[in-house]
Amino acid sequence: MNAPILVTGGTGTIGSRVVPLLRSAGQDVRVLSRRGGDDAPGLTHVEGDTVAGHGLAEALEHVDVVLHLAGGAKGDDTAATNLAAAARRAGVKHLLLISVVGADAMPIGYFRAKAAAERAIAESDVPWTVLRAAQLHEFVLPVVRGMAKLPLLPMPGGLRFEPVHVEEVAARLAELALGSPAGRVADIAGPEVLDVRQLADAYVAAMGRRRRRGVPVRIPGAVGRAYRAGDNLAGAPVHRGARGWSDFLAELVARTADVLR
Numbered sequence: 056m057n058a059p060i061l062v063t064g065g066t067g068t069i070g071s072r073v074v075p076l077l078r079s080a081g082q083d084v085r086v087l088s089r090r091g092g093d094d095a096p097g098l099t100h101v102e103g104d105t106v107a108g109h110g111l112a113e114a115l116e117h118v119d120v121v122l123h124l125a126g127g128a129k130g131d132d133t134a135a136t137n138l139a140a141a142a143r144r145a146g147v148k149h150l151l152l153i154s155v156v157g158a159d160a161m162p163i164g165y166f167r168a169k170a171a172a173e174r175a176i177a178e179s180d181v182p183w184t185v186l187r188a189a190q191l192h193e194f195v196l197p198v199v200r201g202m203a204k205l206p207l208l209p210m211p212g213g214l215r216f217e218p219v220h221v222e223e224v225a226a227r228l229a230e231l232a233l234g235s236p237a238g239r240v241a242d243i244a245g246p247e248v249l250d251v252r253q254l255a256d257a258y259v260a261a262m263g264r265r266r267r268r269g270v271p272v273r274i275p276g277a278v279g280r281a282y283r284a285g286d287n288l289a290g291a292p293v294h295r296g297a298r299g300w301s302d303f304l305a306e307l308v309a310r311t312a313d314v315l316r
């Protein structure tokens with residue numbers, strides 16, 4: 056029995072990959088989320104809400120390290136502020152936040168909230184680490200799938216992504232949580248920067264479908280300008296994963312084939 060690492064959002068897409076890595080490293084883990092989950096040896100779940108500020112003091116009892124992964128479309132700034140204050144009161148020794156690449160540059164509410172969350176962690180008086188991650192393949196997939204269903208592929212000029220594999224993000228987070236507070240570390244992103252044409256072509260090829268003709272579209276306003284400027288893309292230094300979009304699509308096709316078999 057060791058002091059558990061608290062993983063907020065440990066039941067989510069990223070969290071559910073990080074928790075087993077921490078367990079394999081011999082760490083006890085406590086997961087905080089709104090809905091809870093099934094306990095197992097070395098793994099407990101507590102219910103709480105980082106945005107509402109419920110259940111944080113109880114979740115932080117006897118905890119030295121917190122990996123804050125809980126997040127949603129809204130309220131990540133409030134959640135980080137609540138958690139940072141509770142962590143300071145609890146005497147936490149390392150508070151680690153996942154943020155998003157471009158947090159301080161993209162004029163979109165989600166990114167702004169992440170930038171505010173970073174500030175809350177950095178100003179918490181708790182030793183901290185912040186890792187900004189690019190969008191996961193799982194996030195890009197529904198966007199590309201939706202576009203690829205249209206008769207003509209909309210091609211917003213300048214819109215690019217550098218999707219990253221969830222297991223590579225999880226591995227980096229586990230490594231950071233097991234290490235010492237490091238401040239803002241190098242962003243993590245996928246191996247390639249791809250535009251919508253490239254993402255969609257790889258998707259339809261993997262699904263055995265026909266390539267769609269494209270039609271140029273323009274994202275208006277400040278958001279369009281930011282995407283065209285690449286403000287959503289990682290700057291240097293960046294830690295690039297090895298598993299790219301076509302690897303992810305091949306895994307997806309193999310999983311679907313397994314289900315149908």
Ligand SMILES: NC(=O)c1ccc[n+]([C@@H]2O[C@H](COP(=O)([O-])OP(=O)(O)OC[C@H]3O[C@@H](n4cnc5c(N)ncnc54)[C@H](OP(=O)(O)O)[C@@H]3O)[C@@H](O)[C@H]2O)c1
Binds near residue numbers: 104106155190191
């Ligand atoms: N997915 C991406 O492409 C990406 C890229 C960069 C950064 N990130 C960031 O990485 C983090 C994890 O992303 P993800 O894709 O794993 O998200 P996810 O699959 O939506 O999982 C979110 C997790 O947070 C918990 N949660 C949400 N709101 C909560 C609240 N108010 N209080 C307590 N728990 C809460 C959820 O459980 P309950 O619903 O049961 O509460 C779940 O465990 C997020 O902060 C996200 O912004 C994601």
